[in-house]
Amino acid sequence: MSSTVGAVPPSRAASPPPSAPLHRRRSYRLGRWDLKYSPYLYVAPFFVLFGVFGLFPVLYTVYVSLFDYELLSGTKEYAGLENYRLLMQDAQFWNAAYNTLGIFLLSTVPQLIVALMLANLLNRQMKARTLLRMGVVIPNITSVAAVGIIFALIFADRYGLINWLLGTVGFDPIAWRDNRFASWFAIAFMVDWRWTGYNALIYLGAMQAIPKDLYESASLDGASTWRQFWSITVPLIRPTILFTIIISTIGGFQIFTEPLMYGNGLVRGGVDHQFQTLAMYIYEKTFTGNAEYGYGSAMSWLLFMMIIVFALINFVLVRRSVKGDKK
Amino acid sequence: MSVMRRRLRIAAAAVLAAGVALGSAGCSKKNDDEGSTGEGGQVKLVLQTFQNFGYDQAIKDFEAAHPNIKVEHQKMGELRDFQPKLVQWLAAGSGAGDVVGLEEGVLLGYVQNPDKFANLLDLGAGEVKANFPEWKWNNALTPDGKKLIGLGTDVGGLAMCYRKDLFQQAGLPTDRDEVSKRMTTWQDYIALGKEFKASGKVKAAWLDSATSLMQPYVMQNSQTFFFDKDNKFIGDTNPVIKQTWDLGLQMARDGLTAKTQRWSADWDGAFKNSAFATLPCPAWMTEGVIAPKSGPANSGKWDIANIPGGGGNWGGSYLAVPAQTKHPKEAYELAKYLTSKEGHLAAFKEAGAMPSDIAGLDDPAFKDKTSEYFSGAPTGKIFGESVKNMKPVFLGAKHQQVWETIFEPQMQAAERGRLSADAAWTKAVDEAKKATS
Incomplete structure (x- = not known):
């Protein structure tokens, strides 16, 4: 279908004889309209859907964030930027932002590095290559709730697998939930388990597009494998690395299910909020207690801005640090 | 041929765009036949509960005793899924059932903001006060004692x-x-x-x-x-x-x-x-x-x-009548029946829910229960x-x-x-x- 769009031969549609009967002229006009407007109509479904389910909620969230809007009591009063002012002073919000950033860094940095190494290994000639390549994405297609339950058991404080192993070799058990860093580590581990293979596969796809003769001439010049990796592979897949970093930033900042399952399904995120993320705090404020939609909307909007800022920072940093081909 | 095809294409695109718009508009249509009065003065009530209240049999008995009332029981899944929806429906002024199940903690939250619910005392609930333990009754009462927003269903005991x-x-x-x-x-x-x-x-x-x-x-x-x-x-x-x-x-x-x-x-x-x-x-x-x-x-x-x-x-729950109902009297009748001794015992038989009705607690059907595991x-x-x-x-x-x-x-x-x-x-x-x- 798409191949016929706009491919109407001009000789047939254009320049009818001036004495043409009325219906010929009308079809000529329709033909012009077709050429002019139908491409927009074809893409319209996406934009209509995006407008209804994407843009409108985002803009409406901005609107709601300007109100003192509590569903339980039914108050809805215009409050200007009051919600944002309160947010700036809300220690729990900054704690959640701190946790989110911590978990994000702790998960994304090792995840992308390991994915890059993994992709490099999978890019070699070996036996059962397809099987291995497919194998690394299996964690990604498991349900995140199931992952959460299993890892919550592995990292359980008293009867967990890891603490049991530590006990058998004489170490003290780790307080996987009460210790902030331990809880971040466990959550980051969960995230990495699911997403490393996915990113590796994306890197692999990019690596396969690199012409082989580049490596051949490099090895003729005596470059080591390591040197080839850093000087050929990484710069040439730079756009892909940028893509994965942006996607990881968007996903990482919205992390919700993993810490929720890890904390026994409570949005509190540990007895002292030590692993409550922003998404969990938004949920806590918006959908439990007083259902403070205004406050929750202000937080959601701020999270949106944070994601954009961080994505841009990452974009600039990566562009600077990884030297690409100069175009 | 090409003109025909093109016309079709324009028409198809227009229909598609209109369909999308209609489809999204259709999402907002819900329960609009709720509370309608059918022919012969038949009243349809919507009952919304979470988890398992065990009301299948009790509803059949109620309908048999009230041939003019038809009950649609909507089981809304887990409490955590139902609760945010209910909050939204109550705020929007439509969508909530004529009778809704409220978990105790949820009910307590509404006691302070009771205007979304009908006052059951106005509907005659004073007549059943003696059926419940005092604490179960009082929980659903506003602090000034003038408005009752729920009738007790099950309790947990301890x-x-x-x-x-x-x-x-x-x-x-x-x-x-x-x-x-x-x-x-x-x-x-x-x-x-x-x-x-x-x-x-x-x-x-x-x-x-x-x-x-x-x-x-x-x-x-x-x-x-x-x-x-x-x-x-x-x-x-x-x-x-x-x-x-x-x-x-x-x-x-x-x-x-x-x-x-x-x-x-x-x-x-x-x-x-x-x-x-x-x-x-x-x-x-x-x-x-x-x-x-x-x-x-x-x-x-x-x-x-x-x-x-x-x-x-x-633990334990309540049945309440949202103020948005068009049939408060019939809704109260339903809530009253389900929280009566008969309703409680039917729910106990079906879902093991412990009655909060004093007569129900003393009924041999409940009182003689033993547990093999314990x-x-x-x-x-x-x-x-x-x-x-x-x-x-x-x-x-x-x-x-x-x-x-x-x-x-x-x-x-x-x-x-x-x-x-x-x-x-x-x-x-x-x-x-x-x-x-």
Whole structure:
């Protein structure tokens, strides 16, 4: 279908004889309209859907964030930027932002590095290559709730697998939930388990597009494998690395299910909020207690801005640090 | 050919775009036939409940007795899925059923903002007041006593579940009457725990967590909990709360608690590993939680004694009539029937829900119930007594929020040594003040 769009031969549609009967002229006009407007109509479904389910909620969230809007009591009063002012002073919000950033860094940095190494290994000639390549994405297609339950058991404080192993070799058990860093580590581990293979596969796809003769001439010049990796592979897949970093930033900042399952399904995120993320705090404020939609909307909007800022920072940093081909 | 094709294409695109617009508009259409009056004066009522209220048979009986009323029962899944939807429907003024199920904590939240619900006293609910235990009735009443927003469905009751086999190993009595006698007060209960521990023959702790003491102890010893009747937070000044907090944490320091967090993977593991010997348990927890978590291997090792201090309750629900209903009278009739003795007993038969209706509690169908898993304990009698013996306590709109999301976790932090007892207390009070201001 798409191949016929706009491919109407001009000789047939254009320049009818001036004495043409009325219906010929009308079809000529329709033909012009077709050429002019139908491409927009074809893409319209996406934009209509995006407008209804994407843009409108985002803009409406901005609107709601300007109100003192509590569903339980039914108050809805215009409050200007009051919600944002309160947010700036809300220690729990900054704690959640701190946790989110911590978990994000702790998960994304090792995840992308390991994915890059993994992709490099999978890019070699070996036996059962397809099987291995497919194998690394299996964690990604498991349900995140199931992952959460299993890892919550592995990292359980008293009867967990890891603490049991530590006990058998004489170490003290780790307080996987009460210790902030331990809880971040466990959550980051969960995230990495699911997403490393996915990113590796994306890197692999990019690596396969690199012409082989580049490596051949490099090895003729005596470059080591390591040197080839850093000087050929990484710069040439730079756009892909940028893509994965942006996607990881968007996903990482919205992390919700993993810490929720890890904390026994409570949005509190540990007895002292030590692993409550922003998404969990938004949920806590918006959908439990007083259902403070205004406050929750202000937080959601701020999270949106944070994601954009961080994505841009990452974009600039990566562009600077990884030297690409100069175009 | 090309003109024809092009015309078709334009038409198709237009239809597609219109379809998208219509489709999204269609999403907002819901329940618009709700509350409609059909031919012959037939009234259709929508009943919305969560989990399993066990009302299938009771609704059939109600419809048979009221041929002009048709009931559509919408089972809304888990409470956490239903609750946010209900909040939205009530705020939007449409979408909520004519009768809705409210869990106790949710109901308490609405007692402070009752204008979304019909006043059941205006609909004649005063006639059934004597059917319910006073505390169950009072929970649904606004502080000024002028508006009632719900009628009680099930209750939880409270008893002390204990491990007979561990008691025996430690040289304690195992017979449930004997055990009940040895722990009539909480002080007795703690003393017995020390004896259990001092025997040196058991590895298990006495209680699952220090926090388990809090709810029953405060409810038995105070007329208020975290809030006074004006819904002002008094958790920091109510002496019984601090007293219970200290008592529980002292038990933890004496090594009497297993320091496990309720509903966590470790709590599940503690059941399987027999890590504690006693647990205050409501009726729904016996067959629904303890039996499956302890597993068939521990069948017949658990038994049930009376709760120290005399009575208690944990959990339970209500039926309310949202103010947006078009048929308040018929909706009240339905709620009244479902919370009558007949409705309660039908729900007990179908879903094991413990009645809150006094006559229902005394009915042999409930009272003679025993539990095989718990060594044949007369659960109907034990739990029934605990509900009837309970004194009314004013809980306040945000009771559940303050307990479950603030005091309980802070007490756990103190119990496990993440914070000192004083630091945790200060934090809990600060957080609660912030959440309730």
